[in-house]
Every structure is written in C-alpha cells, then in structure tokens.
Amino acid sequence: MPLRSAEKVSLIPALVCAGICVILIKTGFLTLFFLVPLGLCSIVYGTSTAWFSFVLAIVGNGIISVGVSLRGVTAGSEGAELANAGIGALYFAILALCFTWIMAGNPPASRLVPGLPRIRNVYRFIAASTFGAAMFLIITFRQDKGFSILNRPLIEAILSTYINAYRADAAQQAFLERILTPDRIIEELTAMVLRGGAVVSGFFLFFFSRQIALIVARLFRRLSGNPSIHPHSDLIGFVVPRRAIWVLSLCLPVILLCRVVSLDIIEIAAWNVLIICAIMFLAQGGGIVLFNLTRRPMSFFLRLLFSFLFLFLLFSPGINVLAAGLLILLGIAETWLPLRKGEKINE
Secondary structure, three states, rough: OOOOOOOOOHHHHHHHHHHHHHHHHHOOHHHHOHHHHHHHHHHHHHHHHHHHHHHHHHHHHHHHHHHHHHOOOOOOHHHHHHHHHHHHHHHHHHHHHHHHHHHHOOOOHHHOOOOOOOOOHHHHHHHHHHHHHHHHHHOOOOOOHHHHHHHHHHHHHHHHHHHHHOOOOHHHHHHHHHHHHHHHHHHHHHHHHHHHHHHHHHHHHHHHHHHHHHHHHHHHHOOOOOOOOOOOOHHHHOOOOOOHHHHHHHHHHHHHHHHHHHOHHHHHHHHHHHHHHHHHHHHHHHHHHHHHHHHHOOOHHHHHHHHHHHHHHHHOOHHHHHHHHHHHHHHHHHOOOOOOEEEOOEO
C-alpha cells in the first residue's frame, strides 16, 4: 500500500528506481534483486510513480540491451543478436509488469474503466506468477530444444565439477558419469518446469522481491511511523475459497491416472492447478502465522529480525521445503478449524 497519493508522479524517485533496476539486471550476481527498486518505489511513492518507473525501466533496459547486442558483433550475426536482445528485454518487461501490478495494483489509466474490480494482493501474486510462467515457457520453448540449448552449458559445467570431485574413486566416478548425463538432467528439469516449477519460481521471485522492498522501506522508517498502514494486512485476512480443497484433492488422482495412461498434457495441467492451490493454502497458512504474531506487541527491530529470519528460511535448502509444507498443512487445516478467531476474513 503506497504512502503517498497515487495521483502524483515523483519524477526523480521514478527515474532513480528505474535506473537501479536496469543496473541490477545487468550485474549478474545482483540480478536477483532487480525487482526490488520497483517495489520500493510503489511502497514509498505511490501507484502512479511506480508505474511511471516501470515504463522508464523497460525503455532503458531495451535501449541498453540493443546497444550491447550490436557492440562488437560479426558481420551477418546482427539479426540473431537483436533477436536474443529482444527476447531478453521482453522477458524483463513481463517480470517488471507482473511485479509492478502486484505491488501497485491496477495502473492509473484503469480508473477510466468503470466497474473494474480490485483484485486482492494474494490473487495478484498467483495470477502474475502464472502469467510470468506461461510467458517464460512460450519464450523458452519457441524453438525445438530451446530449453536444452539455453541450459546445457551451465548443466555440463555443474556436472563436470560434481563428478570430478569423485576422481579418487574411479568406480563412483564411472557410475556418476553413466547416470548423470546432461540429456537426462535436462529432461528431468524440463519435466519439473512444466509441472509447476515455473509457477513456483515466479511466485518466490515476486515474494522475495516484495519482502526485500518492505525491509528496505522499514529501514528508512517510512512504514514504522504510520500505524494505519500494515504491509501484511491483506495476507492476515486472506482465506482460500472452500471449493479449493476439493480441487486440490481431485488433482492428485487425475495426475496418477494421467501418468498411468500417458496423458502428458492433462497431467501437466493438473500439476499446475495443484501447485496454484498449494500456493493459496501456503498464503493462508502464512496469514494464520502473521495473525498470531501481530496480536503480540513487537518492537520495530524485532519485526525486522523476523523478516530477515523469514528470508533465511526461504533460502535454506530442505528447511524451506519443510516450512512450506507445514504452512500448507496449516492452511488446509483452517478449512475445518477456526484458527483465526476474531479476524474478519474474506473469500
């Protein structure tokens, strides 16, 4: 929720946030944080400034991508380089669009459309993650073996490093070379991406970026001084529609049946519906935890510590899966048990 009026555009903050966003996407290691400036712009400066910063970011990134792709190219390869730059700029624009919509809501121009409903933050997360995943799959698989070509060099490098670690044990090394082939890893990775992996990746990228933006905003003490604004209020009151538990339950036998009879398309669709339902119950479980935490008085620094602890759990292999599973089960349990007594929740 923005701190300022959504009607006013702050030009300098929009330009600075857009510039940092473009710089981060080009830095390699810090690319993970490239959406954070857009989120911070939305939180601190409002809807209009956030959308204007988004426009500046995609224009700036497009210009830089084209300029870099044409620099030092060999004769006859300009078309391929421009195509690759265009695809990268397109996917950047899609992710930036989805995240800006999550953080800022509908753009100011949407007010010209009467009766346009306000979509809850959690549903914006799910819709944006699904759309981003669909665009990723379309862009990546635009050519035959496109996913293989994109990931093979990285996979080969990782496998080579891993297998060479067993150089002292010739039998173990030979066994690993036989079972851990790039083609097999790519096949398994492709199956995982198609069966909900892309949706999950998009969801956690957006969620991680949002949490970092909120932490930065708290560090600047923008949110802490305004008791009327609570960044978790939408999640605290979120509840999954009751029919979703039956959709979740139905997906499991459909997946097993489709695997037996080799109906891959239906199985992939069922997996993605299952993942979307699981994300909704994950959000409901998170809302239950936040509801209980906010009922206890906490200092600013303690809330900040909990935010960092949450991010640590999010990126701890094994622990994050266990924590997510527990939150999903907690969300499912609320289908039958009133775990947030006294809280007004909306389906």
